[in-house]
Amino acid sequence: MSSARELSDPGSAPVSELKAGEVDRFLRNPDKGKILYLVYGPDRGLVSERGELLAKSTGVDLADSFSTIKLDANELASDPVRLIDEAYTVGMFGGNRLIWIRNVGNQKDVAANIQAILKDPPEGMKLIVEAGDLKKGIGLRAAVEKSPNGVTLPCYADNAGALSSLIDDTFSEAGQRLSLDARRYIQEHIGGDRRASRGELEKLVLYARGEEEITLDMAKASIGDASSTSFDDVVDAVITGKLNHFDEAMQAFISGGSNPQPLLAAAIRQFQQLDLLRADMEKSGQSAAAIVASAKPPVFFARRKTVELALSRWTSLGIRHALRRLQDCVLDSRRNAALTVPVARTALLAITIQSARRR
Structure with missing residues (x-):
């Protein structure tokens, strides 16, 4: 080749x-x-x-x-x-x-x-x-x-580098700059599907038209939605293996009538981050806490303990198997939109169980 x-x-x-x-x-x-x-x-x-x-x-x-x-x-x-x-x-x-x-x-x-x-x-x-x-x-x-x-x-889901390039290119062309908090928020709330990510970024550009700097409040107003908190609740339960929390968070998410595709994208982004952090952890021999504290882009302070716990549970091989399962789930749900919710729930539950067994 x-x-x-x-x-x-x-x-x-x-x-x-x-x-x-x-x-x-x-x-x-x-x-x-x-x-x-x-x-x-x-x-x-x-x-x-x-x-x-x-x-x-x-x-x-x-x-x-x-x-x-x-x-x-x-x-x-x-x-x-x-x-x-x-x-x-x-x-x-x-x-x-x-x-x-x-x-x-x-x-x-x-x-x-x-x-x-x-x-x-x-x-x-x-x-x-x-x-x-x-x-x-x-x-x-x-x-x-x-x-x-x-x-x-x-064509694989954007990793952190590709997502950063997409963000940079979009706002550079618009003549706008991002505050650090706004950039972090955007990186945590898009990804998984390039076209959907580009659409969210273009929507933010229009929302902040005429502004030289895009703030965190602007990013939240444009990209954020009522399900953003439940995204974190579901994903955190998945990566840490908390089955009871998963059931509650997933039920709240489904009851709200939210589209599971962004949730799956959020889970993919989280496992991509874990993949990078776990590789650094194995290479350096440092603790999960040290790796999370020095992560780039930074992990939000409020989520550091959750990510540390996940890193202590998941191996690199396990993380990649979870990513493959999530990517297959995205494809399956798009082939049959009527089954998107049960397909997503089944995949996320299986990964949560896998995480719980790693205790």
Whole structure:
């Protein structure tokens, strides 16, 4: 596999599999030699955002229904040969064509047809495939990564660094600056889904229009909502294994009619923070209290004891298993919106039980 350095070297071998940290640089100058871009991962907002960037980079008229063919994976499931037909159709008025498929999973027919297209690429055609989280080495992802004609772009929930960059870019473009308290608050209340995070930041920019500095009160007024306190209650119960507290907090959250997606995003952010802190703890040999006290970005003072307790319970491996479970839960709940609440509750309860057993 090509290294990250090769991405910017025109003379290097073509890259078929990008690492998560290489994707943004690739998107600034996509490899025009590829005919297929597979954008996949648990962060559906980021998958969609990057799919749009790739579509714009092709130069194809996205508003022309003859040049740009938009398909849903469900359409292809009921008509498996349609993708092949569309791929090898010559445009009525000539010019390049774009086929843009969304909501792809591990459908065998779709993977087989894409593999056939990669082996015999049509002229003047680009194919963008937006998919959920795909396992390495099997199905669609394997087919693309083994082909010189395609490239895979993974999309995972923003870590602390990526989230900070998104915040910096948004407010820099708006000519506004953030107070330290406002930044901390924002970092704790967005994340997990890139598109949702960007929407919250843009809403705050509009709310604070004309203000040079955005304060904590402004951030709370724009981003905060009635469920923010219950977010912390539920997440704290999950990471510390307090089953009774979890039942009470989750019931209060559900009774309030709140959307579980932001709650899942908050849980993902918390476990991402624990992952970083636990790695520092194991590397330095310091106590949980020392690691939390020196954390960057800082942990709110009121939550330090909770985070310390969680760090003393969770191993790095356990944290990553919990993150994977939460990311799978986000995907499952989006596939069936009617079951979002029970799916979220089941996943969070399972992680709480796992934490309780670590006492």
